[in-house]
Amino acid sequence: MTTQGGRAYSFLINPLSGGGAAPAAVVPVARILRDAGAKVDVTYSPGPHAILDIVDTAVARGEVVVSVGGDGMLSSIAGQVSALGGTLGIVPAGRGNDFARMLGLPSHAGDVARILLEGTPRPIDLLSVRLGDAARRVVAGSVYTGVDAVAGEIVDKVRWLPRKLQYPYAAVHSLATYRPARVSVVIDGENHEFQAATVVVANSGYYGSGMKIAPTAEVDDGLLDVVVIEAASRRGLLQSLPKVYDGAHVDRPEVHVMRGRTVQVSGTPAVPMGGDGEPLGHLPGSAGDAARIDVLPGALNLLLPR
Incomplete structure (x- = not known):
């Protein structure tokens, strides 16, 4: 999960989340991470099947997969990250952000970046439907x-x-x-x-x-x-x-x-x-x-x- 400068991240963005607010939300977070020496890749969601391939590659490289968007975006990749034994981060940028709200996650870029840099992986439950x-x-x-x-x-x-x-x-x-x-x-x-x-x-x-x-x-x-x-x-x-x-x-x-x-x-x-x-x-x-x-x-x- 680490590079010479710290953790490495693969940001996956739903460009429609939050009425189109997600792309702008990721810019300051990614800048802070890079300034801290982290490796950051940013990808706009290419569709449900292609995005799972991106998750596979990111987890295989030991990168933290970061969901940028709302609850739908989070759920679209959480199962794959879980199945591969990876670690997920969240940048709340959707309309609802209810899961982030449940976890008490902040939306301010500096606070989000701090959690991504210094946070601890914690096991949480998911639902199978x-x-x-x-x-x-x-x-x-x-x-x-x-x-x-x-x-x-x-x-x-x-x-x-x-x-x-x-x-x-x-x-x-x-x-x-x-x-x-x-x-x-x-x-x-x-x-x-x-x-x-x-x-x-x-x-x-x-x-x-x-x-x-x-x-x-x-x-x-x-x-x-x-x-x-x-x-x-x-x-x-x-x-x-x-x-x-x-x-x-x-x-x-x-x-x-x-x-x-x-x-x-x-x-x-x-x-x-x-x-x-x-x-x-x-x-x-x-x-x-x-x-x-x-x-x-x-x-x-x-x-x-x-």
Whole structure:
């Protein structure tokens, strides 16, 4: 992981992250690292398949792979870095940055560079997601189905709005048109049935650009926090939305919080599913085809403050 001047880094940038802010965010960080004697390579994301080849090469060289972007960018490479036994760093530069928020990571260039230079690799958990015949996906923060996944689809269509307004706008509009689903949530073999507005399987406590959906979640406890919000009136859900930002929603009677290591989710209708801001598909209709989410304890070495 070291060169004569210190660590070596391979920065991977999603140029669309943060409404195009990611490329500018990396410049001062890379400058500080180079001034400190580190070797820094910067690559703009060439697509999902080519980027994995870049990760392979970087890890083989002993370089720290650095995700520059948001939660989607992080999740797109975290699984590969984990599988190869590499180390990952983060430059938060997306719209949500919820995983960075969970970890208390700074956004100021000097502070980010200091963590990359002096931080300690710490093992954190990841999520493994299997949905139908699709290939396994690895997600860092959370997997969700229902009104929040609908909101994620809306966010992708309203990039013309200022970043701070995109998620609140999407949340309100998705709540106004949501269709509750009859879901089966099997946690470590125990089945639970709900008429639900949303189901969230969380490694990180935050999603949706700052919503504290799973207040008790920890990224290194080897457990998944499962949050189910039962269907209520649209007015009731709209009134409870502000409570999600500080985690107070878990005190409401329609909110259920459970924990486990393996979660299977199925139900009807086939509402969207998402993971870390990216679409995953739709909720399977039968238990035999249920989406399966497993925790991967200590799967990823992530550079964090000492």
